[in-house]
Amino acid sequence: GVSGGERKRANIASELLTDPSVILLDEPTSGLDSSLALEITKILKEFAVKQKKTIIMVVHQPSSEVFELFDKLMVMADGHMVYFGERAGAVDYLTDQGYKCPPNFNPANYALELLNDNTIKQKLINAYTHKTRDDPTGKQVVEKYSRRTHADDQSKLNAPVTSERHWEATFLQQLSILTERNFKQSRKIILSRLSISLAITMTISTIIIWFQIPFAEPNIDDRVSNIFFGCTNWTFYVMSESVLSFPLELDMLMKERQSRTYRLLSYYLSKQIAELPLVLFNPILFTIPVYWATNLLPDFGRFVAYLIVVLLGVLTSQSFAYFFGATILDVQKSICGFYIKHLPTGLTWLKYLSFLKYSYSLLMQIQFDSPKAQFRCARPGELLAGELSKCNAGDNSPMSSIPGISIIENQGLNDLPWYANLIVLLEIVYLMHKxxxxxxxxxxxxxxxxxxxxxxxxxxxxxxxxxxxxxxxxxxxxxxxxxxxxxxxxxxxxxxxxxxxxxxx
Structure with missing residues (x-):
């Protein structure tokens, strides 16, 4: 978890990103021990000096070390000022009023002790009111401690309001910082212990179910179902995680954009760069052992192509999820899909709207459109009762093996060549990001x-x-x-x- 001090520093840092000229902090050291309070105050002091900023802090019972870091001090009681001026002059002012701070005593604690006495408190309020009777609004005091002249203030008041954008960091700096932030945020979600455990569990279960599938006719459907599961499983898993990505960050994005912290392009590119390796980790962890353990086509070139298509399908589903999330913004459920071999008449065109059709077709073509994809015909008793062997179908002489291309044709996945499926997938990714x-x-x-x-x-x-x-x-x-x-x-x-x-x- 995040400690109180880290949370305080993170909240202050998020506001410092906007580069404000004046920073108002309400009790930034409350709830912290003395060392953390001193550390935060030192950071603010250093920032104020180096960046020439004005920082106004409301504090209660600061330690002597924290008290010494302040330049100017305002002491208030019951809504009235008791003192305003240099921090070093506070002790002398109290001495002039008849209240001398003991040696080696924290002046802040001494002032609070005085104000806890109603008689002394009222006396100090009346004394400061009498001191500033010629300046009841405090204007002269402000001008005394201000480094700006009246002419500077008047010129700023008369200056026209402009909408010119001003970025405090360059594009590369924005991209670098946002990428690091998005990576740290997304890593805890995408690569959580639960997520990795789920990936390992699914990998082991898939290997157990489809272990070393034989190249035989009775096991063709097992091979097809293994490929379909590997195609759709990570597609919907990534989609369900990514569809809420933009909606959940919308409030933060709008706040930081309104303060002109960074460009929208910097945010979008950093999100893609940071999440790309995280999103692809689990599918790679699953696909590599499953491919060889389930006895898919034993060809290294086909394996590389299979892995690339699986990852491309993951990126396509992520692109769709980003698009839906950015369009609808109140998505609560991921999109479901159905596997159906024969669509009703008049609805066959619907399959071309699903990116799963292209990734699944491409995976099937990689596995079955090859001279190595030959499946032994079923021996007597291997098929279910009433099921006919594909080797004896037709008027030709019986075959000794079934070519993989005939399985693709039987599945109806030969309507587009492999390069067309690949181009469509790439085009979908491009269109969604566009x-x-x-x-x-x-x-x-x-x-x-x-x-x-x-x-x-x-x-x-x-x-x-x-x-x-x-x-x-x-x-x-x-x-x-x-x-x-x-x-x-x-x-x-x-x-x-x-x-x-x-x-x-």
């Missing part, structure tokens, strides 16, 4: 329009807008309509592009 990229551009444009809307509203309230007589409400309504229109247009473009690419095949 669709998500279009969505990213769309939300980026909408974010710009919302920023423009806030900017116009701000200018109108200050009376510095040069908008036509159309009226600011009508103008903002136009911006809202533009946001909806752009989102609908991009969705239409994505659907059109998908159908246009599928028509090639």
């Amino acid at each position: 669709a998500i990229f279009f969505y990213g551009i769309t939300y980026g444009v909408i974010f710009f329009l919302k920023t423009k809307q806030v900017m116009i509203s701000s200018q109108l309230k200050r009376g510095s807008s040069s908008l036509p007589a159309l009226g600011w409400r009508s103008y903002i309504h136009i911006l809202n309509s533009a946001q909806s229109s752009i989102l609908m247009l991009v969705k239409a473009m994505i659907v059109q592009a998908m159908f246009r690419n599928f028509q090639k095949y």
Whole structure:
């Protein structure tokens, strides 16, 4: 788990990423021991000095070491100021009021002890009020300790509101930091102990069920079912994990994007780079031992091709899951699939909409479209009662073995050549990522329009807008309509592009 100190530091670091000019911290050291409180305060002090930032902290009973790190100090009681000024001058001020801090005593604790006495507390409140009677609003005190001049403040007030983007880190820095963060976050989920244990369990179970399948006619269906299981198992497993990836991170993404912490492209690329090796680990762990233990085609080239297609199917399912998650955003269940050999008349075209059809066909072609894929005909008594051998089918003389290509034809998986199946799979991956990229551009444009809307509203309230007589409400309504229109247009473009690419095949 994460300790209290680590959680405090992580929360502070997440806000420092936005590079604010002023940082307000409400009791950042509460609940921590003295060493952790001192460590956090030192980090903030170093950041304030090096980056020239203003950090305002609310603390209760700071240790003497923490107290010494403050530059300026404001002591309050019952909503009234008791002291405001240099930290080093607090002890002298209390001495002037008749309350001398004992030697080697923490000034913070001494001030709190004084304020616990109602009589002393009221006396100190009245004394500071009398001291600042000529400056009741505190304006002179603020100007005294401020490094900015009145002219600087006035120039900033009169400056026009702009929507210019400003990134504190370069694209490569954003990509590097986000990739490391996404990898650490995803590793605990994708490669958890439960996930790896499940992969090992499925690997052992699959090997036990389909161990050393003979190249014989009675075992052809066993071989086909083994390939189908290996194709679909990791496809739906990865899809169920990835479909909620974007929706669960949407709130964090919107918050960090609004503070202009990083580009949307940096986030998306870092997510792909970080999750790619994690997503492929379990399918590789499963496929390599299962391929050789279940006696699939003993050819190293075919094995490499089989493994690549399995991983390509995993990436395709992940792309679909990302697309559905980014489109719907409230997905709660993964998409189910059905295995059916003969679709009803008029629905045969539906199979071309499933990416599983292409990955499964490609795996079957790798295993059965080969001269080595020869299956011994069934001996008497090996087939079930009433089942006819494929070796005796037709008018030709009986065969001694069944070629693998005839099994592909019997399964109806020879409608597309292997390269067409491969191209379609690659095209689907490309289209899904392209669709998500279009969505990213769309939300980026909408974010710009919302920023423009806030900017116009701000200018109108200050009376510095040069908008036509159309009226600011009508103008903002136009911006809202533009946001909806752009989102609908991009969705239409994505659907059109998908159908246009599928028509090639």
